[in-house]
Amino acid sequence: MKTADATIEQQPPEPEEDIRPPVTQIGVIGWVRANLFNGWFNSVLTLVTLYGLGKIAPPFFRWAFIDSVWLTDGRACRAAAGACWSVVTSNFRFIIFGFYPYELHWRPLAAMLLLFALLFYSRDRKHWKKSLLYLWIGGLCIMGLLMRGGLLGLEPVESTRWGGLPLTLLLSVFGLTAAYPLGVLLALGRQSRLPGIRYLCIVYIEMIRGVPLISLLFMGSIIFPLFLPEGITINKILRAQVAIILFTAAYIAEVVRGGLQGMAKGQYEAAESMGLNYFLTMRLIILPQALKIIIPPTVSILISAFKDTSLVVIIALFDVLKTSQTVLSNPEWMGFSPEVYIFVAILYFLGCFSMSGYSRRLERELDTG
Amino acid sequence: MEYSDTQKVPFWLNPKVRGVFFQLGVIALVGLLAWYLISNTLHNLERQSIATGFGFLGKESSFEIGESLISYSSADTYARALLVGALNTLKVSLIGIIICVFFGTIIGIARLSTNWLVSRLAAIYIEVMQDIPVLLQLFFWYAIFYELLPSPRQALNPMEGLFLCNRGVVFAVPAAHPAYKYMIAALALGAVCAYLIRRWARRRQARTGRQFPVIRVSLAVVLGLPFLVWAAFGMPTAMDTPELVGFNFKGGATLSPEFIALLLGLVLYTAAFVAEVVRAGIQSVSKGQTEAAMSIGLRPNLVLNLVILPQALRVIVPPLTSQMLNLTKNSSLAVAIGYPDFVSVANTTINQTGQSIEGVALIMLVYLIFSLSTSAFMNWYNKKARLVER
Known part of the structure; x- marks a missing residue:
């Protein structure tokens, strides 16, 4: 007993604060050890990657920023060692607006700003009400009016002169809004119990998904001009728009089908037991739930539709990619393709990245709710 | 109120009758639309005096095609020109798919790496590549190869026998020698042997439980047989190196800038999607599976081969196939940079003959054949790989 007491007395009092972990396990050093140099394989990997980055990044940085020229003419560009961003700055308005009359550029600009404002407003799920739908319809009408003119003292602008970023946005936004109802109908048709309707929808969906958009x-x-009766012509943009709508609808149909198949069977049975007929079941019970769970995949369809509009270059519509190529065919700016393409790539990246970020956020929100 | 069996439901409320009525209605509407479009088209064709039908396929094409896997000249028929285009599409798609799956798998695994730097870089790659239209990427690479590389006289020469210039990539290949033909035959023979060995080893393991080092032996057979043939022919090492003659290279093999730009653009774009598919597949196998396999004493490579991969592949393969199909369909963008794929040749044909309906129909038909045959194969594979629950 006595010895035990003695040992207790001999022990120094406990220090007030906890013992801190060794310096190699916390802070910057600890983080580097845990994430970059855990094990010989990762250490080698880190060193090799760092070496590669060191070889590539500084010359690129030098080319893009230090040696680059920003606000000169073509001749000064050729003398410069780095990137010639002047090709973008001096042709900025042409790349963005195409052949739209120069003094009327404020109109497509206003239309685009209105579109961005509407998109930004619709981000919040609290605003998803019926009034939002009317807001969109009104907004799209005003945008059309701004682009087209001819009313309220606005000078009319032929659609053949539309181009650049407004055209890209127009094709993707209208493409999706028109394809969506068609896609829902196709998906319902594909799930239908009536074989005639089901096979018709299956053939359409599988055929469209099997061929490239370019065809x-x-x-x-x-071919569309041949389909129409003699004397009636529709403009080129509308024809491309119809092709994009027909194409996107098939992909939306498959996404919607996924949502329909994800619904519990009990939902159908409950609706039937309440005496609802097919249309009421779909409108009141099934579609509101199914369309909610497919919002994230729908956003990814919107992203690919936005990227796919670049294909209209091949049928010579002046979207933002075609206007930039037109700039490059000007002898003064020939040969500066990387700069122009990097600029257009940044435009597309910003659009797609914000949409995919939004889709991820929605997925998180809908997951818990 | 009294119900009796004799009380009939009026026929317009009978679901069967309604079903037939709806179907007939929809089919009649579609038929009417089709008839309207076709009659307009026929009328327009008559007015513009364009002949219909595929008769033009037998006529002389009178245009040249830059690269071709089979012999072709402008004196050949349109049918042969289209065949050349289809083969070019197949060539770029097959090579693209192989490289893309390999590269995409590496990126997907890198995305899951515990190394922060590597995983970040892979994430950035995936996000950036997915968000830039593939057509823009094609234009970018084509501009790099066609506009920015020097002419053959000042070609870059990063290593011996390899030249980079605006005519494409020129590189040395082994000079023709009869040995190579036999080596290819030996390789095929080796592959057949490897297959038989694997089958035999599986049966033996099922019967006796004894294992056989299949991979090592198969590798030895597959690589060893061609090597033996090569040695038997006296180990020919002569190379056919490209040399600058006048304004262009002679000898060696050339990959055109169009082909390289198309391949590079398609592979880099699709690899980002493949990486996401691979990552999702690997993550879908729960950690408990690895732990369970370890706890029954399997070695790490067996854990991967017998437990993780079969389960991950079941998740990976269907979306991977759709990415392969996407690559094939996107190869049609070749028309924008002048690589003579099927769409490009068909487009030229349409412009020359004016047979637009037939031309577009042919494009759709060829791609439908590609898609449908791939999905038929996939259905077969899915049936084979389906989870067998006991």
Whole structure:
């Protein structure tokens, strides 16, 4: 007993604060050890990657920023060692607006700003009400009016002169809004118990998904005029738009089908037991739930539709990619393709990245709710 | 109120009758639309005096095609020109798919790496490549190869026998020698042997439980047989090196800038999607599976081969196939940079003959054949790989 007491007395009092972990396991050093140099394989990998980055990044940085020229003419560009961003700055308005009359550029600009404002407003799920739908319809009408003119003292602008970024946005936004109802109908048809309707929808969906968009665009630009009665012509943009709608609808149909198949069977049975007929069941019970769970995949369809509009270059519509190529065919700016293409790539990247970020956020929100 | 069996439901409320009525209605509407479009088309064709039908396929094409796997000249028929185009599409798609799956798998695994730097870089690659239209990427690479590389006289020469210039990539290949033909035959023979060995080893393991080092032996057979043939022919090492003659290279093999730009663009774009598919597949196998396999004493490579991969592949393969199909369909963008794929040749044909309907129909038909045959194969594979629950 006595010895035990003695040992207790001999022990120094406990220090007030906890013992801190060794310096190699916390802070910057600890993080580097845990994430970059855990094990010999990862250490080698890190060193090799760092070496590769060191070889590539500084010369690129030098080319893009230090040696680059920003606000000169073509001749000064050729003398410079780095990137010639002047090709973008001096042709900025042409790349963005195409052949739209120069003094009326404020109109497509206003239309685009209105579109961005509407998109930004619709981000919040609290605003998803019926009034939002009317807001969109009104907004799209105003955008059309701004682009087209001819009313309220606005000078009319032929659609053949539309181009650049507004055209890209127009094709993707209208493409999706028109394809969506068609896609829902196709998906319902594919799930239908009536074989005639089901096979019709299956053939359409599988056929469209089996062919590249470019073949539909060719069809739109060369064959549609033959389909129409003599004397009636529709403009090139509308023809491309129809092709994009027909194409996107098939992909939306498959996404919607996924949502329909994800619904519990009990939902159908409950609706039936309440005496609802097919249309009421779909409108009141099934579609509101199914369309909610497919919002994230729908956003990814919107992203690919936005990227796919670049294909209209091949049928010679002046979207933002075609206007940039037109700049490059000017002898003064020939040979500066990387700069121009990097600029257009940044535009597309910003659009797609914000949409995919939004889709991820929605997925998180809908997951818990 | 009294119900009796004799009380009939009026026929317009009978679901069967309604079903037939709806179907007939929809089919009649579609038929009417089709008839309207076709009659307009026929009328327009008559007015513009364009002949219909595929008769043009037998006529002389009178245009040249830059690269071809089979012999072709402008004196050949349109049918042969289209065949050349289809083969070019197949060539770029097959090579693209192989490289893309390999590269995409590496990126997908890198995305899951515990190394922060590697995983970040892979994530950035995936996000950036997915968000830039593939057509823009094609234009970018084509501009790099066609506009920015020097002419053959000032070609870059990063290593011996390899030249980079605006005519494409020129590189040395082994000079023709009869040995190579036999070596290819030996390789095929080796592959057949490897297959038989694997089958035999599986049966033996099922019967006796004894294992056989299949991979090592098959590798030895597959690589060893061609090597033996090569040695038997006296080990020919002569190379056919490209040399600058006048304004262009002679000898060696050339990959055109169009082909390289198309391949590079398609592979880099699709690899980002493949990486996401691979990552999702690997993550879908729960950690408990690895732990369970370890706890029954399997070695790490067996854990991967017998437990993880079969389960991950079941998740990976269907979306991977759709990415392969996407690559094939996107190869049609070749028309924008002048690589003579099927769409490009068909487009030229349409412009020359004016047979637009037939031309577009042919394009759709060829791609439908590609898609449908791939999905038929996939259905077969899915049936084979389906989870067998006991």
